[in-house]
Amino acid sequence: MQINVTFRHTESSDAVKRYAEDKVSRLKKYMDEPIEANIVLQVEKFRHIAEVSVDSNGMRVNATEETHDMYSAIDMVMDKLEAQIKKQKEKQRNRKPSNSERSQQLMMNILEWSAEPSAEPRVVTSRQIFAKPMDVDEAVMQLNLSNGDFLVFTNRATEAVNVLYRRKDGNYGLIEPVQ
Incomplete structure (x- = not known):
C-alpha cells in the first residue's frame, strides 16, 4: 500500500x-x-x-x-x-457480470462416461457449472467441504480454468492448461 x-x-x-x-x-x-x-x-x-x-x-x-x-x-x-x-x-x-467477467466464469460441461466394459464409451449425462474464480488454497478448502472427487475453477493467479482432484493416496492433484 x-x-x-x-x-x-x-x-x-x-x-x-x-x-x-x-x-x-x-x-x-x-x-x-x-x-x-x-x-x-x-x-x-x-x-x-x-x-x-x-x-x-x-x-x-x-x-x-x-x-x-x-x-x-x-x-x-x-x-x-x-x-x-x-x-x-x-x-x-x-450487479450482473460483464462480458469480461463472464469469460472468467466460464461455463464448463462435465461429461460422465458409461463404464460398461462390453459397450463403447458414451456420454451418459451432461451438466453445466460455473468455473468460479478462486485461489488454489480456496479451491482445496471448497473440495474438502464437498463430497465430490474434483473441482473445476478459474485460477485467480493465471486466469485459466483449472481442475483440482482428490487422489487415492489422500493428496490433491491440479490440472493446469499450458500457456
Whole structure:
C-alpha cells in the first residue's frame, strides 16, 4: 500500500502523519491490492481539513471533512471513505457480470462416461457449472467441504480454468492448461 501525506498551510507533524497512515492502512481489508492513497491535511484559519483519495484496481473513492481538530477530521473522513467503499463493494456484488467477467466464469460441461466394459464409451449425462474464480488454497478448502472427487475453477493467479482432484493416496492433484 502506497500512502502519500501532504501538509498545506501547516507544519508537518510526524504524529499526525503516522495517525493518518495508520487509519488509511485499515482500508486494506476492504480493497484489493495495489492500493494508492493520497492524503492532504490543511489548516485554514480555524478549520482543519482532511482530504483523502484512494485508488485500488480501478475503484476510486474520495472524501473531505473539516472540523476544529485535525485528528477528528481524519477520523470523520475515514468513516466516510469506509462507508463509500462498502457501498461500492455491495453494488459490485449485486450487479450482473460483464462480458469480461463472464469469460472468467466460464461455463464448463462435465461429461460422465458409461463404464460398461462390453459397450463403447458414451456420454451418459451432461451438466453445466460455473468455473468460479478462486485461489488454489480456496479451491482445496471448497473440495474438502464437498463430497465430490474434483473441482473445476478459474485460477485467480493465471486466469485459466483449472481442475483440482482428490487422489487415492489422500493428496490433491491440479490440472493446469499450458500457456
